[in-house]
Amino acid sequence: xxxxxxxxxxxxxxxxxxxxxxxxxxxxxxxxxxxxxxxxxxxxxxxxxxxxxxxxxxxxxxxxxxxxxxxxxxxxxxxxxxxxxx
Amino acid sequence: xxxxxxxxxxxxxxxxxxxxxxxxxxxxxxxxxxxxxxxxxxxxxxxxxxxxxxxxxxxxxxxxxxxxxxxxxxxxxxxxxxxxxxxxxxxxxxxxxxxxxxxxxxxxxxxxxxxxxxxxxxxxxxxxxxxxxxxxxxxxxxxxxxxxxxxxxxxxxxxxxxxxxxxxxxxxxxxxxxxxxxxxxxxxxxxxxxxxxxxxxxxxxxxxxxxxxxxxxxxxxxxxxxxxxxxxxxxxxxxxxxxxxxxxxxxxxxxxxxxxxxxxxxxxxxxxxxxxxxxxxxxxxxxxxxxxxxxxxxxxxxxxxxxxxxxxxxxxxxxxxxxxxxxxxxxxxxxxxxxxxxxxxxxxxxxxxx
Numbered sequence: 001x002x003x004x005x006x007x008x009x010x011x012x013x014x015x016x017x018x019x020x021x022x023x024x025x026x027x028x029x030x031x032x033x034x035x036x037x038x039x040x041x042x043x044x045x046x047x048x049x050x051x052x053x054x055x056x057x058x059x060x061x062x063x064x065x066x067x068x069x070x071x072x073x074x075x076x077x078x079x080x081x082x083x084x085x086x
Numbered sequence: 087x088x089x090x091x092x093x094x095x096x097x098x099x100x101x102x103x104x105x106x107x108x109x110x111x112x113x114x115x116x117x118x119x120x121x122x123x124x125x126x127x128x129x130x131x132x133x134x135x136x137x138x139x140x141x142x143x144x145x146x147x148x149x150x151x152x153x154x155x156x157x158x159x160x161x162x163x164x165x166x167x168x169x170x171x172x173x174x175x176x177x178x179x180x181x182x183x184x185x186x187x188x189x190x191x192x193x194x195x196x197x198x199x200x201x202x203x204x205x206x207x208x209x210x211x212x213x214x215x216x217x218x219x220x221x222x223x224x225x226x227x228x229x230x231x232x233x234x235x236x237x238x239x240x241x242x243x244x245x246x247x248x249x250x251x252x253x254x255x256x257x258x259x260x261x262x263x264x265x266x267x268x269x270x271x272x273x274x275x276x277x278x279x280x281x282x283x284x285x286x287x288x289x290x291x292x293x294x295x296x297x298x299x300x301x302x303x304x305x306x307x308x309x310x311x312x313x314x315x316x317x318x319x320x321x322x323x324x325x326x327x328x329x330x331x332x333x334x335x336x337x338x339x340x341x342x343x344x345x346x347x348x349x350x351x352x353x354x355x356x357x358x359x360x361x362x363x364x365x366x367x368x369x370x371x372x373x374x375x376x377x378x379x380x381x382x383x384x385x386x387x388x389x390x391x392x393x394x395x396x397x398x399x400x401x402x403x404x405x406x407x408x409x410x411x412x413x414x415x416x417x418x419x420x421x422x423x424x425x426x427x428x429x430x431x432x433x434x435x436x437x438x439x440x
Contacts, residue, residue, distance in 0.1 A: 050363040062320040
């Protein structure tokens with residue numbers, strides 16, 4: 001957990017790339033559409049939920065995930081929840 | 087807050103039983119090879135045991151209990167309490183506990199009843215049997231837990247079918263004047279009742295020959311009818327990640343116990359991703375958190391005692407241990423207990439030829 005630190009999208013992307021084997025390191029960009037970069041299915045959604053829970057201590061609902069189309073969308077979602085916690 | 091303690095009772099023994107047929111998730115051809123491998127990796131479930139049609143949870147619990155009573159050399163007439171925790175009973179009515187009382191040749195002065203809980207059922211069951219025995223009037227009791235979940239799971243539901251395995255367990259409880267109290271923290275959120283549900287067949291949605299049996303396409307890879315178990319994966323996932331950690335931490339804090347004072351944390355075996363996330367939230371070392379998921383899957387209220395039998399048998403048989411047991415899921419219902427065991431009777435897992 002890295003409370004007290006501010007988030008940045010570079011680290012956020014790096015950690016996602018580590019989490020998902022399908023994604024090549026240093027290949028993901030903020031404007032990438034999630035569904036085009038990897039299998040954005042229910043299992044990967046759960047892996048993502050678990051990842052942000054452990055890493056940033058935030059909870060994301062199914063509806064919020066569905067509305068997130070790009071990497072930037074996901075980041076904004078997690079960051080907004082993360083900042084509210086501090 | 088339902089944090090409380092139950093004095094003067096201890097676990098004398100634990101036994102677990104699974105049906106003989108093994109199902110290998112590598113053969114689950116409803117989904118593609120790639121998805122199958124991801125699923126096995128994420129859920130942690132490679133194999134599980136499936137009961138043949140007609141085998142009941144009480145059959146498995148009977149075998150486990152019979153073996154345990156014999157190993158303990160208990161007089162059957164001394165057993166005054168039998169509690170059956172399950173959501174897969176033999177009949178709609180009557181309760182299954184009575185059938186087990188008769189089958190196990192227990193006396194007619196024996197109290198016997200059912201509790202309808204799943205994932206949290208073992209911890210809840212311990213609290214009920216312990217509370218009833220704590221006054222010392224009842225000296226020996228049996229807690230029988232488990233489920234046959236595979237029978238009402240749709241093969242064509244990738245969100246449920248690969249997860250569940252069948253098992254029945256027996257835990258022998260007796261009074262003791264020297265043991266430390268069992269420490270409980272039990273919780274409920276009925277607002278999430280539909281996160282894990284079999285919608286039809288009860289009184290709310292009585293069985294209907296037109297609608298109950300109709301298979302519906304819920305989403306990609308998920309086809310089921312209303313007698314099948316329905317899992318809202320993300321809802322259950324978020325619930326577990328939100329609630330288990332504070333439940334465990336509050337129990338420890340309330341009793342001034344640190345994580346290091348606990349020898350093993352035995353969690354309900356939900357799935358690998360969920361359990362590992364909870365383990366990381368609580369900052370627990372992998373060595374302290376045993377898993378039976380790989381060989382047995384999610385066995386509902388049997389998962390905690392089954393994991394003790396398959397993963398901790400040698401240590402519980404010969405050592406004095408402080409354990410934290412935690413169950414969470416259907417209800418939504420969750421709870422944890424801290425208890426001590428000392429050289430309990432623990433026969434190897436029984437494979438029942440059904």
